[in-house]
Amino acid sequence: MAGLTLTNVVKRFGALQVVHGANLEIADGEFVVFVGPSGCGKSTLLRMIAGLEDVSGGEIAIDGTVVNDVEPAERRIAMVFQSYALYPHMTVRRNLSFGLQMNGNPKEDTERRIAHAADILQINELMDRRPAQLSGGQRQRVAIGRAIVREPQVFLFDEPLSNLDAELRVQMRVEISKLHKQLGTTMIYVTHDQTEAMTLADKIVVLRAGRIEQVGAPLDLYDDPANQFVAGFVGSPKMNFLKGRVEAVGGGSITVSLIADPSVRLTMPVNSMPAEGTPVTLGIRPEHFTDAGAGNADLKVAVDVAEHLGHTSYIYASVADEALIIERPETRHSGHRQDFTVGLPARRCFLFDADGQRLR
């Protein structure tokens, strides 16, 4: 087991720079999730940690030792690939034992490790099958098993669940979480699915365009996003953003009105004081709207579509030309184009400046 430190890590492919000076501290035994949209550099960062990509600048240290020039095989890491990357011509048992055998690991120890991994992942009855004879979920288990038998210092997962159907994904997510608790090994997990990130992580690293936008515990990111990107990325359905402008400043708070409905005004405490008239963005999560009258201001919206899921309803609405998603418990509001009024609680709203940075 080991911690990991990234210091100003840069990755360039020719003239194209895809990771711009990433700094990150990962504690021993921590479950860290790299999350971000496609092309944000999360997989590249993971592959650099694995040693499958060269580091163009900066340092990667595992357990205090800089590994920039250490061969992937010598880093004591194990990786689970998106495509499973099982050896197609080998049985499950051979898939698990192959690497150990090639390195002259004693037979009894290899057997012990395989039995241990098979028990943890409940793949005992699959041992003599080949990958083609396994379902997606079973293949994923074998791929994880192959990582476990290596007894690595760090586990790396590269979008391991993205090829599975929704139900299986939830099931495997729980199993990976259990596995982490059982093994206690450092795990780094890449996904573009913020739900996976929220449910699995001790610590989430949000990436955008090769830059780390924010690092923190899942609920810290949810409750206290550093900028509009993180606010929009964390949480499902995603946060609503409404255009607004600063109406009045003073006394440690500012009053903001909505462009779509200037009669809606909210007064919020902030430390930084933008000038009156400054354009801002007001963010509010779908689940944070209140009943009309219960918030600090009421917002009248036109309902486009309502989805009723039983315990909750998602109301897709608009105000002027701005689209909104509102989550209301057990609302049976289905009238298309009907007006619907909700409350905006100021303490649940976030303000962002024109650059998307949070106004606190």
Add this chain to the structure above:
Amino acid sequence: MRLRNGIAYAFLAPYLLIFATFWLWPIISSFLISFQNTRVNPWRFAPSLNWGRLVGDPAFYNALYNTLIILVIQVPVMIALATVMAVLLNSPLLKARPLYRFAFFAPVVVGEVAYAAVFRLMFSIDFGIVNKLLGTVGISAISWFDNATAAMALVIIAVTWRWAGYNAIIILAGLQSVPGDVYEAATLDRVSKVQQFFHITLPLLRPIILFCVVLSVIGTMQLFTEPFLITNRGGPGGGTETLGLLLYRQGFNSLNFGYASAIAYTIAALAVAISLLNLFFGRQAK
């Protein structure tokens, strides 16, 4: 439905007609001819004449021996070479890959006569570049066309030069179908490149290599061009005469079509038998 089938067959008719006339009928016809005495006019039905001769003909055994020697040496050497070429062509370190791909494939599209002429020049005892190069490392000039063993070696070299690239391209296609992350997984499993080649690449290429072996066996069983054009019609003294050449001599020099047909069927039967053996052992090894 019936009308649509009729139209479909009408469209197929020209092909089927040509196929039946120039493909199917000659196959059946040559089988029938192999049971006839074609050295008399008119031909007479003599079921044991050609097949009986085949069993005791030293020229047939000489040609069979030569063909099998070429097969046993050339096919494995060529496939091994093709595999190595394919692996090199597949290397990410290689620049200008399409150029090499073309270069390796080019021998197949070169005209047979032109390539045979170049080989004859290259291996000429008096002014061939090969003997000159051998001379520089102290090996005395080899009479490639007058020594039966050297002539066989020449045929093997020529056939290998011509077809190794072709097989390399097929094997390369197989290599490219192996996902790269399998090798990455192996690298993380601390499996060396050499171990990766023997334990991952080769087993995954087995079906493709088997396919190439079967194709090459069929091709070698029919070998004609190289011994005919390069080593002077199977020379020296029948030293490179193959079954294909014997067939040609019997059919078109001696006009003994009955015997030529019997040889043709023997070639086909041997090719099928060897290919089936290959497939059988290839599957067993799995």
